[in-house]
Amino acid sequence: MKLTGAQALIKSLEMQRVDVMFGLPGGAILPVYDPIIDSSIRHVLVRHEQGAGHAAEGYAMVTGKPGVAMVTSGPGATNIVTPLANAYMDSTPLIVVSGQVATPAIGTDAFQECDITGVTMGITKHNWLIKDVDDIPRVVAAAFHVATTGRPGPVLIDLPKDISNQTMEWYWPTSVEELDLPGYHPVTFGDPVLVAQAAELLAASKRPVLYVGGGVLKARAAEALRALAERTGIPVVTTLMARGAFPDSHPQALGMPGMHGHYTAVTAMQKSDLLINLGARFDDRVTGKISSFAPEAKVIHVDIDPAELGKVRVPDVGIAGDCRQVIGELLLAMDARDAVGEGPEVGDLEPWWRQIREWQERFPLHYTETDGGAIKPQNVVEQLRDAADEDTIVVAGVGQHQMWASQYWKFEHPYTWVNSGGAGTMGFAVPACIGAKVGRPDRTVWAIDGDGCFQMTAQELVTASAEQIPVKVAILNNAYLGMVRQWQEMFYEERYSEVYLSPDLPDYVKWAEAMGCVGIRAETPEDVGPAIEKANAIDDRPVVVDFRTDAFEKVFPMVPAGASNDDIVVHPDQVTAR
Amino acid sequence: MSATSGAGAAAGNVTALRKPLPPPRHHILSVLVENKAGVLARVAGLFSRRGFNIYSLAVAPTDEDEHFSRITIVVDVESAPLEQVIMQLDKLVNVVSIGELSSAEAVERELVLVTVAAGPTERSQVIQLVGVFGGEVINVGTDRLTVMLAGRPEKIDDFEGLLEQYHVVELQRTGRVALPKLERH
Numbered sequence: 001m002k003l004t005g006a007q008a009l010i011k012s013l014e015m016q017r018v019d020v021m022f023g024l025p026g027g028a029i030l031p032v033y034d035p036i037i038d039s040s041i042r043h044v045l046v047r048h049e050q051g052a053g054h055a056a057e058g059y060a061m062v063t064g065k066p067g068v069a070m071v072t073s074g075p076g077a078t079n080i081v082t083p084l085a086n087a088y089m090d091s092t093p094l095i096v097v098s099g100q101v102a103t104p105a106i107g108t109d110a111f112q113e114c115d116i117t118g119v120t121m122g123i124t125k126h127n128w129l130i131k132d133v134d135d136i137p138r139v140v141a142a143a144f145h146v147a148t149t150g151r152p153g154p155v156l157i158d159l160p161k162d163i164s165n166q167t168m169e170w171y172w173p174t175s176v177e178e179l180d181l182p183g184y185h186p187v188t189f190g191d192p193v194l195v196a197q198a199a200e201l202l203a204a205s206k207r208p209v210l211y212v213g214g215g216v217l218k219a220r221a222a223e224a225l226r227a228l229a230e231r232t233g234i235p236v237v238t239t240l241m242a243r244g245a246f247p248d249s250h251p252q253a254l255g256m257p258g259m260h261g262h263y264t265a266v267t268a269m270q271k272s273d274l275l276i277n278l279g280a281r282f283d284d285r286v287t288g289k290i291s292s293f294a295p296e297a298k299v300i301h302v303d304i305d306p307a308e309l310g311k312v313r314v315p316d317v318g319i320a321g322d323c324r325q326v327i328g329e330l331l332l333a334m335d336a337r338d339a340v341g342e343g344p345e346v347g348d349l350e351p352w353w354r355q356i357r358e359w360q361e362r363f364p365l366h367y368t369e370t371d372g373g374a375i376k377p378q379n380v381v382e383q384l385r386d387a388a389d390e391d392t393i394v395v396a397g398v399g400q401h402q403m404w405a406s407q408y409w410k411f412e413h414p415y416t417w418v419n420s421g422g423a424g425t426m427g428f429a430v431p432a433c434i435g436a437k438v439g440r441p442d443r444t445v446w447a448i449d450g451d452g453c454f455q456m457t458a459q460e461l462v463t464a465s466a467e468q469i470p471v472k473v474a475i476l477n478n479a480y481l482g483m484v485r486q487w488q489e490m491f492y493e494e495r496y497s498e499v500y501l502s503p504d505l506p507d508y509v510k511w512a513e514a515m516g517c518v519g520i521r522a523e524t525p526e527d528v529g530p531a532i533e534k535a536n537a538i539d540d541r542p543v544v545v546d547f548r549t550d551a552f553e554k555v556f557p558m559v560p561a562g563a564s565n566d567d568i569v570v571h572p573d574q575v576t577a578r
Numbered sequence: 579m580s581a582t583s584g585a586g587a588a589a590g591n592v593t594a595l596r597k598p599l600p601p602p603r604h605h606i607l608s609v610l611v612e613n614k615a616g617v618l619a620r621v622a623g624l625f626s627r628r629g630f631n632i633y634s635l636a637v638a639p640t641d642e643d644e645h646f647s648r649i650t651i652v653v654d655v656e657s658a659p660l661e662q663v664i665m666q667l668d669k670l671v672n673v674v675s676i677g678e679l680s681s682a683e684a685v686e687r688e689l690v691l692v693t694v695a696a697g698p699t700e701r702s703q704v705i706q707l708v709g710v711f712g713g714e715v716i717n718v719g720t721d722r723l724t725v726m727l728a729g730r731p732e733k734i735d736d737f738e739g740l741l742e743q744y745h746v747v748e749l750q751r752t753g754r755v756a757l758p759k760l761e762r763h
Contacts, residue, residue, distance in 0.1 A: 121620055122627050126671040129615070146671060183612060183674040307665035 005133040006031040006164040009097065010039050012140035015172050018068050020044060020059065020438055022052035026072025027112055029099030031164035044438060044467050049076050051431035051460040053083020057092050058435030061418045062393055062443075064220065066093035066147050067435060073099045074112030077158075078119065082425060085123040087154035089422025090241060091218060093147040094154035102162035103131060117158050125153035133166040141172070142179040150186025151305040152218055186304065190321035190329050197317045198276075198300045199333040199345075205274035205298075206347040208234045211257070214241030214421070215279015215303060221324035222246065222414040225278065228327050231334070232346045235356055237265040239280050241421045244411035254356065255365075258286040259559045260403040263363035263570060266557065268356055269294050270565045277301040279323045282312035283422065292564035302326045365407055366571045367553065374550035375525050377401065377476040381408040384446060384474060387532050391416060392444045393436050397429035397453030400482035403555045405448040427456030433471045434464050444472070444536070451477040451501055451508075458511065464542040465516030472535050473517075473544045478551040479503040486554045503548055512544035520545045604633055605660050606684060606756050608677040609649040609667060613639055617672045621649060628666055631657040634753030646674065650755045679756045686756040689728040690738065691716075695745035696723050704744060711737050722747060 003011060009032055013021070020042040025033040036043050046052040049071045056067025071080050077098040087094040101110040117127045126146050128139045136159075143155045173179055202208065216225050222245050229236050229252050236246045237257045246253055255262030257269055269275060275297045280286070287293040290312060301308070301315035302323055309318035319326055334345045367378040381404050390412045396402040396419040411417050418436050420428040433447035454475050464471050476482075481499040488496050512519030518538055522531040522545060535543045556571040611617045618637060625632050631654035640648045653663055664676050679686075696704045704723055708715055713727035727737050731754055738749070 117616065118619065121616070121623050125669075131615075181671060184671050305669070307662065307669055309665075310659070311662060 001170040002167050003170045004031065004035075004164065005130075005136055005159070005166050005168065007035045008133070008136040008168055008170060009140065009159065009164070010035040010041070011170065012137045012172070013041060013068065014039060015137075016066075016140065016144045021068035021070055022046055022055040022059075022435065023070030024049050024052060024072070024076065025070075026076045026099065028073035028101055028161045029070060029076070029097075029159070029164075030072075031161060032070065032097070032099065032159065043070075044434075044463065044469075046431070046463050047459045048457070049079035050082055050427070051434075051457055051463065053080040053094065053096065054086070054425075054428050054431035054457070055435030055438070055460070055463075056094055056096075057083060057087050057090075057428075058395060058418050058432030059439040060087075060092050060094060060435075061432075062415050062436045063439040064415070065439075066095050066144060066152075068095045068097070070097045071099070072112065073101055073116070074114045076112075077114055077116040081119060081123070082423075084120050084154045084156065086420050086423040086425045086428065088123045088125070090420065091152050091214060092154065093152040095143055095147055096154065096156045098156060098158050099164075100129065100158045100160040103160045104162070106160065116156065120156050123154070124156050125151075127156040127158065129158045130160065130163055133163050133168040136163075136168065137170070137172050138179060142181055145176065145179055146181070146184060150184075151215075151303075187306065187320045188304070188322040188325050190302065190319040190326035192329065192333070194317050194319045195326065195329045195333045196336070198319065198330055199337055201274055201298055201300055201317060202232065202276070202334070202346050203337065203342070203344060204347065206349070207268075207272050207352045208232075208274040208276060208346065208349070209254075209268050209272040210234050210236045211239075211269060211275045211277045211280050212236055212242045212245050213239045213278065213280025216242055216245045216323045217279075217414055219279065219304070219323035219325070220414075221278070221322075221327055224324045224327040224331075226250075228331060231331065233349050233353075234276070234346065235268055235353070237261070237269060238411075239283070239286060239421075240406055240419065242280070243406055243409075243417040244414045247412045248410040249412060254360075256406055258283075259288070259561075260407065260555045260557065261286075262365060262407070263557050263568060264356060264359040266559065266565050266568050267359055269297075271355075272297045275299050277303075277315070278327065279303060281308050287312070288559045288563055288565040292566065294565075363557070363570055363574055366556070366574055368573060370525060373524060375522065375528060375547055377478065377547070377549040377553055378404050378408050379525070380474065380476060380528055380547050380549065381405055381448060383528050383532055384448070385409050387536055388446065389444060392446060393418065393433075393440060395419065395429050395433035395436055395445060395447040397447075397449045398424045398426045399450045399453065400478075400486065400553070400555050401448055401450040401453070401476040403483075404476070407555075426450075426453045429453055430457045430473060431460045431463075433473065434460055434469050437464075437469050437471045447471060447473040449473055449475050450482060451475055451479065451503075452481045454508070455501075455506070458515070461512065461515040461517050461542050461544065468540075469542065470539050471542050472538075473542070474535075475508055475544065475546050476549050477503055477508065477546050478549045478553070480551050482551070483555070485551070489554070490558075491560070508544060508546035512542075512546075515542075517542040517544050519543075522547045605653050605655050606679040606681075606686065606754060607651045607653055607664065607667070608679055608756060608758075609651060610640070610674045610676075611647050611649055611670075612672040612674060613644050613647040614672055617647070618649070620670050620672060621651075621667070624666060624670060628662075629657060630654075630663050630666075634751075636753040636755050648755075650753070652754055677758065679758060683759055684756045685759055686731060686754050687728060688731045688734050688754045689726065689752045690734050690749065691724060691726050692738075692741060692749045693722055693724045693747040694741060695721060695747050697721050700744055704741075707737075707740060713737070
């Protein structure tokens with residue numbers, strides 16, 4: 001069967017069971033957009049290529065399948081650089097196909113030419129510039145293989161226009177050997193000797209903490225984690241990337257660690273004698289000042305990426321492997337210890353839990369309920385949560401609203417939380433919630449966004465209206481770049497520099513309506529409940545709620561940048577409790 | 579790209595290599611890569627963005643079909659633990675295998691070309707020196723000689739040091755190449 005390169009590309013995507021992609025056409029990718037008309041793949045036409053990338057990420061994060069985005073050359077490709085960087089930091093499987101100028105024009109500074117494989121080398125797991133039409137099926141298959149195996153991540157396929165127009169004899173690779181990846185061998189099984197050593201460390205620990213990261217979600221290991229946690233009785237912290245990997249309602253759940261983590265999660269790690277790191281990476285936002293992080297803790301570190309072991313903190317036992325696989329192996333190693341009567345699987349945790357319960361009692365999450373009639377952003381999150389089904393998907397941008405969403409939502413299920421963690425990409429929420437809703441149309445999808453973030457990518461709500469993707473967006477509108485404002489208040493002597501945005505410029509309700517959405521405004525605490533009720537009742541259109549929130553609210557607790565986690569700053573109301 | 583990283587350091591071979599190598603700071607990595615477009619940029623870019631320093635770098639195809647190339651990288655390990663460098667390199671999809679070669683376990687060679695200003699009085703002295711080291715005179719001009727020496731890097735250092743008494747016009751070292759020592763049964 002003879003196909004054009006363009007047809008071969010689309011057919012290759014179909015062979016990978018792609019059901020939806022997000023994109024925006026242009027000159028160099030034109031040939032590939034023609035066979036899309038006849039394809040089973042749904043194409044969602046975004047209004048800016050960054051939206052295509054984040055939507056594909058949102059789709060990937062809730063479905064576990066790779067997200068696919070398609071853009072043209074030059075500016076089309078550079079507009080998707082931020083999503084690639086974002087996906088690289090958060091290990092999200094993302095496939096970007098970019099058009100490229102025709103091969104004879106490459107290197108001539110042709111119209112809309114950009115060396116996008118060069119630009120994205122450091123922010124993709126791998127990328128390919130296709131120079132032979134016969135390579136298309138193999139490269140697409142290889143790209144999906146690389147993006148979804150081992151530590152997942154973004155890849156980019158750059159396809160010159162003349163290659164799209166050439167013809168080739170169709171084939172489809174049926175084995176990994178045909179993908180021509182002689183240097184790519186991801187590990188999945190943990191070394192049994194190391195796993196046995198990990199079991200020994202568990203048995204010797206008295207103050208252990210399960211430090212759970214995004215790798216547990218990537219490995220679809222939430223059930224395995226729960227089995228391990230319940231068998232051992234060890235407390236569990238879930239990082240920003242792992243919210244939902246362990247139910248927040250579980251008595252062993254301590255919440256989120258890190259700069260704005262729950263006091264108990266931060267402090268339990270700090271005082272721990274054994275951190276069992278499952279798929280987390282000792283990010284600086286979790287560890288605080290690394291030299292004083294968890295000074296008494298031994299470390300078991302499980303990560304599918306061997307380069308993470310020892311990158312930041314040298315583990316006592318470092319196991320390269322898939323979290324689900326290794327947790328399973330660890331449970332078997334514990335069985336083996338039991339069988340030969342080696343004694344308890346874990347030390348006596350009773351005193352440890354007493355200490356933890358005391359912290360939880362003294363330093364729960366806290367905000368001052370009302371003063372002066374302003375809406376408290378934390379209260380909006382609580383009311384949204386209380387009115388939502390347990391399986392609602394929550395999507396956040398980056399900043400104060402993101403931290404409040406992570407703190408005050410109760411995540412009960414995996415893959416219900418979508419946010420930009422490592423890269424901290426403002427403007428992530430609107431396009432990502434569209435992708436999440438496309439991936440899980442059966443779920444309610446609430447974006448909890450800030451006013452600053454919303455203004456960066458709001459135009460994608462036009463996409464949502466046009467494509468009938470009924471997402472809900474709650475803007476915690478404090479009229480400021482709130483997190484920056486908070487830092488300027490706390491660390492720059494209240495010298496506010498370029499952080500004021502205005503509550504009503506733009507008019508978010510009118511803007512929403514102009515984009516085909518329902519716009520709702522809540523100005524007083526009494527408005528919040530009815531606004532949420534009204535928004536939840538709409539399921540045929542996107543809806544935007546403009547919550548005018550208290551600009552003076554700050555996110556607590558807080559570990560100042562560069563400080564030790566021992567110096568965590570609690571809410572001013574709680575200072576006397578220390 | 580900063581002057582101390584990646585391709586910047588590699589491009590600075592001529593001046594960087596004049597000083598003798600202080601051995602403990604450096605490790606040799608022998609990296610087998612797919613011979614594909616952009617591979618060297620991927621390797622150099624990785625060193626640059628992770629803050630690892632390259633001391634010298636040599637690259638050439640290893641087989642007739644030119645499917646694979648071997649990159650011999652002398653790494654400044656004060657910039658990062660060697661394990662991190664190796665594991666990050668290993669993540670590059672085009673990197674097939676990485677061997678770490680310590681000086682004790684490897685045969686290392688390097689080549690230098692030097693153009694020396696040598697008038698009638700100095701010419702015979704330079705030729706004699708080249709002869710003592712087992713090098714070759716490969717080009718002769720009116721008042722200059724270009725000489726070549728291949729050997730262990732320390733020998734090259736030594737040769738370079740002795741040439742300093744003459745006027746060295748140009749000097750180019752290749753950077754090291756190395757392979758593991760063979761076992762004997």
